[in-house]
Amino acid sequence: MEDVKLEFPSLPQCKDDAEEWTYPMRREMQEVLPGLFLGPYSSAMKSKLPILQKHGITHIICIRQNIEANFIKPNFQQLFRYLVLDIADNPVENIIRFFPMTKEFIDGSLQNGGKVLVHGNAGISRSAAFVIAYIMETFGMKYRDAFAYVQERRFCINPNAGFVHQLQEYEAIYLAKLTIQMMSPLQIERSLSVHSGTTETY
Numbered sequence: 381m382e383d384v385k386l387e388f389p390s391l392p393q394c395k396d397d398a399e400e401w402t403y404p405m406r407r408e409m410q411e412v413l414p415g416l417f418l419g420p421y422s423s424a425m426k427s428k429l430p431i432l433q434k435h436g437i438t439h440i441i442c443i444r445q446n447i448e449a450n451f452i453k454p455n456f457q458q459l460f461r462y463l464v465l466d467i468a469d470n471p472v473e474n475i476i477r478f479f480p481m482t483k484e485f486i487d488g489s490l491q492n493g494g495k496v497l498v499h500g501n502a503g504i505s506r507s508a509a510f511v512i513a514y515i516m517e518t519f520g521m522k523y524r525d526a527f528a529y530v531q532e533r534r535f536c537i538n539p540n541a542g543f544v545h546q547l548q549e550y551e552a553i554y555l556a557k558l559t560i561q562m563m564s565p566l567q568i569e570r571s572l573s574v575h576s577g578t579t580e581t582y
Contacts, residue, residue: 388520401535420503438494471542508537
């Protein structure tokens with residue numbers, strides 16, 4: 381069986397004029413990729429509408445759990461398209477199951493010229509994990525490299541240990557998924573025959 385070679389786009393390089401990180405910047409959003417922003421809920425509050433509009437935000441991913449819904453909520457549903465995820469910042473929370481829908485949401489926005497803000501509460505653990513996962517799958521990166529890339533733009537990120545473990549596991553998951561998508565029906569059939577312990581001659 382021929383090997384399936386996956387090809388990924390090049391990751392945008394760091395800006396030479398990147399700002400030096402200061403503590404107050406954790407209360408603001410940062411542009412991690414062209415059109416993809418990461419920040420805390422405070423960057424999506426009603427008072428920040430002028431800033432969101434200045435940066436051209438069109439889509440927002442709001443990550444919170446139900447008990448936070450009264451103070452972490454979509455504030456501009458008539459102005460922006462929202463994806464709201466019910467996720468606790470808990471190491472045992474299964475976040476991998478949400479990665480495909482967030483990637484589809486982000487890709488759909490960027491491909492149509494939109495801009496996306498991903499936020500949780502502090503912009504440190506949950507939202508950072510989802511941005512890291514997006515970068516991993518989009519650019520074919522390992523967790524540690526994607527983490528370093530995001531941290532260069534938002535220094536305060538710190539996904540909890542359970543999220544880190546899931547992101548590390550996701551390396552093999554997304555690569556397998558993309559490989560299967562690239563394989564022809566004949567390649568898939570041959571691969572299944574090998575893994576089931578049977579061989580056939582073609």
